[in-house]
Amino acid sequence: MKVLRASVLIAFLGLVPAVYASSEAEIQAEMLLESMEMEALMHHSISQMMDLQLQQNPELLPYKDVMMQFFSTYMSWNSLKPEFIKMYSTEFTAAELREINKFYATDTGKKTIEKMPTLMNQGAQIGMARVQANMGELVAMIKAEEERLQMLAK
The missing domain is CATH 1.20.5 (Single alpha-helices involved in coiled-coils or other helix-helix interfaces)
Known part of the structure; x- marks a missing residue:
């Protein structure tokens, strides 16, 4: 029983650094991207891009599903999120990101996002x-x- 508890404790302690590995700026950047509803925005942008491509190149219409699969894999929010977090946390300090997050929490900030x-x-x-x-x-x-x-x- 002691061995089991010790194993669980060691496993838990091994995970703790991973939980706290993100810098404050990265945490704030992720909060910002969530408040900006970036996932929905990315999905909407992909749809618009696809529609525009198909309007300009109707011969691509038979390949729409394949193209959507490609974009869903390589342009999805899940695939791009870590890079966006890094981008924002590199360009802004944690304090700046906190200020931006505060603004986006206001009615004017929400309207800006909308x-x-x-x-x-x-x-x-x-x-x-x-x-x-x-x-x-x-x-x-x-x-x-x-x-x-x-x-x-x-």
Whole structure:
């Protein structure tokens, strides 16, 4: 019986460092990502990306399930979460992340989280419209650069 208790205690003590291995910044980063509802956001982004790809390339429609399986494996929240935690905990201190978490717990913070995907989508649309409106200039700039590079090659 003493051997069993000792084994359980040793096993438990072996797990304790793993529980406390995360830095305070990593813990705060994980809390932030949860408050930002990053898992749902990632799922929504993957769906939107897939829909956009299929609209632009209808010939991919027969491969939709395969593509979703791929994205679910490599772009899922579970597969990316550790890297996102590391990214946020590297860029922000634990104290900064606590402040951000406090903000996101407010009504304004919650509204920011709620509105952010819509705002990002609108921003992307504005950017795409600007590029399309000025595409002629980009094509002319590329053509001029191509001619310049050809002249240098001679």
